[in-house]
Amino acid sequence: MYALADCNNFFVSCERAFQPQLEGRPVVVLSNNDGCVVARSNEAKAIDIAMGTPFFKLKNLVDAGRLEVRSSNYTLYGDLSHRVMNILREAVPDMEVYSIDEAFLNLDGYPEDQWMPLCRGLVKQVKQWVGLPISIGIAPSKTLGKVANHFAKHYGGYRGVCAVDTPEKRDKALKLTPIDDVWGVGWRGAPKLEALGVHTAWDLVCKPENWVLKHMSITGVRTWKELQGISCIEENDEERRQTICTSRSFADLITDKDELALRISDFAGMCAAKLRKDGSAAGEVAIFLQTNRFRSDLPQYYPFLRMRLETAVNNTTEIVGAALALLDTAWKDGYGYKRAGVIVAETVPADEVQGSLFDSVSQEERDRENRISAIMDKVNSNGRTLLRVATQRPGHYADGIRREHCSPLYSTDWSQLLVVK
DNA sequence: TCTGGGGTCCTAGGACCC
DNA sequence: TCTGGGGTCCTAGGACCC
Numbered sequence: 485m486y487a488l489a490d491c492n493n494f495f496v497s498c499e500r501a502f503q504p505q506l507e508g509r510p511v512v513v514l515s516n517n518d519g520c521v522v523a524r525s526n527e528a529k530a531i532d533i534a535m536g537t538p539f540f541k542l543k544n545l546v547d548a549g550r551l552e553v554r555s556s557n558y559t560l561y562g563d564l565s566h567r568v569m570n571i572l573r574e575a576v577p578d579m580e581v582y583s584i585d586e587a588f589l590n591l592d593g594y595p596e597d598q599w600m601p602l603c604r605g606l607v608k609q610v611k612q613w614v615g616l617p618i619s620i621g622i623a624p625s626k627t628l629g630k631v632a633n634h635f636a637k638h639y640g641g642y643r644g645v646c647a648v649d650t651p652e653k654r655d656k657a658l659k660l661t662p663i664d665d666v667w668g669v670g671w672r673g674a675p676k677l678e679a680l681g682v683h684t685a686w687d688l689v690c691k692p693e694n695w696v697l698k699h700m701s702i703t704g705v706r707t708w709k710e711l712q713g714i715s716c717i718e719e720n721d722e723e724r725r726q727t728i729c730t731s732r733s734f735a736d737l738i739t740d741k742d743e744l745a746l747r748i749s750d751f752a753g754m755c756a757a758k759l760r761k762d763g764s765a766a767g768e769v770a771i772f773l774q775t776n777r778f779r780s781d782l783p784q785y786y787p788f789l790r791m792r793l794e795t796a797v798n799n800t801t802e803i804v805g806a807a808l809a810l811l812d813t814a815w816k817d818g819y820g821y822k823r824a825g826v827i828v829a830e831t832v833p834a835d836e837v838q839g840s841l842f843d844s845v846s847q848e849e850r851d852r853e854n855r856i857s858a859i860m861d862k863v864n865s866n867g868r869t870l871l872r873v874a875t876q877r878p879g880h881y882a883d884g885i886r887r888e889h890c891s892p893l894y895s896t897d898w899s900q901l902l903v904v905k
Numbered sequence: 906t907c908t909g910g911g912g913t914c915c916t917a918g919g920a921c922c923c
Numbered sequence: 924t925c926t927g928g929g930g931t932c933c934t935a936g937g938a939c940c941c
Contacts, residue, residue, distance in 0.1 A: 582940090672939085
């Protein structure tokens, strides 16, 4: 039996935890670069602000005082997420952090009559200790947990916790769940299923397995089983990511190669640090550049280049070097670059790297680079990039990214808090 | 003027092997 | 003119998630 704990309107709730004047008001949080809406309060949803709306379309609402807006503050959200997860883990150690605002708690081993009081207690505790509202759905599969969570979130009568733990409750819940609300059925799949006469989760469950396999493939069959309470989505317990990407859009178009090289160095350095954090090394480095696709008046160019490394590495110097070599090939004058990124792939455990006979870098050199990277990690451990290679950008990595409505780092940076006061 | 960032899994099709 | 059968591996692209 699973309990899916999910923070309500997470980014907005994080802002509200420190700015109670936002309570009861329509609030949106924007993506990086103040691009588009990525989180909405219930009041913002009520005035039909869609997920992904470009911010410039909402400026008049903000100017009229009818909408509150905040830039995304991932340092704040990450810190509050940790606090929530620690509370949940304390209560149910067998848990899987699924995303920044969601976790699956494994209730197996807890007596059935304790599920509800345990989860109600967690809702109350997270609100009291962190100031965030959460909802919990209890069910025998993760997909049904999502369904239960949806009811907990949208109907006040459940007081934050809904259990779909009997066949009767399950059938009733499935009949009330539109097919496009089902976890695993996306915006492309839903219209297709609608056309085939499947409008609710219940309609899908009523189809035979071979029908589901034919129209939805193997992943659809898993969803179909999960909706019947047969758990078949396992935890991804692989701690090593297979690919790691660091990318950003820029506030202004970049037309200077050296300027772009600074950003690419930064992204590559961040990828290398993420690799080391995972205990991984990458066998491939790739970069991509993108012009502004909305500017039909300007020439467009979307290069994606990659190179295999002789030996898998995770030190900053070599990853940055590879990325800059790719930039040399990818760069073309005459374009305005709006977005760029670095991807490291083909990851392997750092302590199981296969050496190469033909490696151009000696083991001594690499050991030295690895030691330097280890020192960088220690010095940079408070989240700030104080130590960097010379091709990286001076100043904070977020330079060049628009964040005009950003809250202070309330929970992690006392100096900023005092300045605001 | 202004439109995000970071992942995983599955499938189809091509290249290649015998 | 007629032109097999059975595999594996890799890649690109699609679909999904948050």
